[in-house]
Amino acid sequence: MGQLFFLKLLNVVILLSGVAGFVRWKEIKDSYWKWFPVYLIILGLLNLLAFYMIDTKNIKSNQWLVIYLIIPFEFLFAFWLFLKKAETRPQKTLILTGMGVYLLSFFIEILLKEEMKELYFLSFSYTMGNIFMLIFILLYFWKLSVSEKILFFYRERMFWVCVGMLFFWLGSLPYYGLFNYMVKNFMNILPAYAWLMLSLNYLMYTLFAVSFIWGKEN
Numbered sequence: 001m002g003q004l005f006f007l008k009l010l011n012v013v014i015l016l017s018g019v020a021g022f023v024r025w026k027e028i029k030d031s032y033w034k035w036f037p038v039y040l041i042i043l044g045l046l047n048l049l050a051f052y053m054i055d056t057k058n059i060k061s062n063q064w065l066v067i068y069l070i071i072p073f074e075f076l077f078a079f080w081l082f083l084k085k086a087e088t089r090p091q092k093t094l095i096l097t098g099m100g101v102y103l104l105s106f107f108i109e110i111l112l113k114e115e116m117k118e119l120y121f122l123s124f125s126y127t128m129g130n131i132f133m134l135i136f137i138l139l140y141f142w143k144l145s146v147s148e149k150i151l152f153f154y155r156e157r158m159f160w161v162c163v164g165m166l167f168f169w170l171g172s173l174p175y176y177g178l179f180n181y182m183v184k185n186f187m188n189i190l191p192a193y194a195w196l197m198l199s200l201n202y203l204m205y206t207l208f209a210v211s212f213i214w215g216k217e218n
Contacts, residue, residue, distance in 0.1 A: 003194060008051055010201055015044035017209040024212045032084040033157065039077050040208065046070050067122055068110075075102055075129045078165065082136045085158055091139070098132030105129075121179040130177065133169050137162045157215025164207030171200045 021028065021037025028034045050070065053062035079099045086092045106125040113122070140162050144150055153159050175182075175193050182190055 003191070003198065004054075006198055010198065010205070011044050011047045011051065013202060013205045014040055014047065017205045017212075018044060020209040020212040027216070028212075032081075036081070036161075036208075037212070040205075043070070043073065046073070063120070067120075071122075071126065072106060075133070078133060079136075081161070082140070085140070087143075094139075095136060098129075098136065102129035102132060121176060123177050123179050123181075127173065127177040130169050130173050133165065134173075137166050137169070154214060155216050157211045160207045160211035160215055164204035164211075167207075168200045168204040172197060 018037040018040030021033075021040065025034070025037075028036070046065070047070065050062050050065050053065065076099065079095060079102070083092060083095045083099075086095055102125060105128040106122065109122045109125045113120070140158060144153060144156065144159065149156055175197055182193075
C-alpha cells in the first residue's frame with residue numbers, strides 16, 4: 001500500500017482522536033478542553049475535503065485549502081490552547097506575541113511570494129510559527145518539572161498533547177522549513193522524509209487520544 005493510502009488513513013486517526021474526546025465529554029465539557037475534540041473533528045473533515053480534491057484532480061484547490069486554511073488553523077488553535085494554559089501575564093504576552101509574529105509573517109509571505117507553483121509552500125511563516133510553538137512546549141515542560149504536578153505527570157492532559165506536538169513540530173521543521181529548497185535541489189529525499197512526517201503525524205494524534213483517556217484537568 002502506498003503513501004497516499006496511509007495519508008488518507010491518517011484522517012481516520014484524527015477523527016478517532018476527536019471521538020475519544022467526546023467519549024470523555026462529561027469530564028471536559030466545563031473547561032476549555034471541550035474545544036479540543038471539536039477542533040480535531042473539524043481538522044479531520046478539512047483533511048478529508050483536501051483528499052477529495054486530490055481524487056478529483058483539483059490540485060490547485062487542494063494546495064490553497066492546506067496552505068491557507070488547514071495549517072493556519074492548526075497553528076492558531078495550538079497557540080490558543082497554550083494561551084488558555086498560561087498562568088501568568090508574561091506567559092500570555094509571550095504567546096500573544098508568537099501568535100502575532102506568525103500571522104504577520106504569514107500575510108507578508110503571501111504578499112511577497114511568487115505566483116504559487118506546483119508544490120509551493122509558505123516555509124518562512126511555518127518556520128516562525130514552529131519556533132514559537134517549540135518555545136511554548138519547552139516552557140510548559142520546564143514549568144511542569146519544577147511543580148508538584150511532575151509526580152503525576154501522566155495524569156496531565158497537556159503533557160500528552162505537548163509530547164505529541166514536540167515530536168511532530170520538531171520533526172517537521174526541517175521538512176517544511178526547507179520544502180521549497182528541497183523541491184528544487186533534493187527532490188529525491190522528499191519521499192523518504194514524507195514517510196517520517198507521516199509516522200510523526202500518527203504518533204501525535206495517537207497521543208492526543210491518550211490525553212483524553214489518561215489525562216485529567218485539575
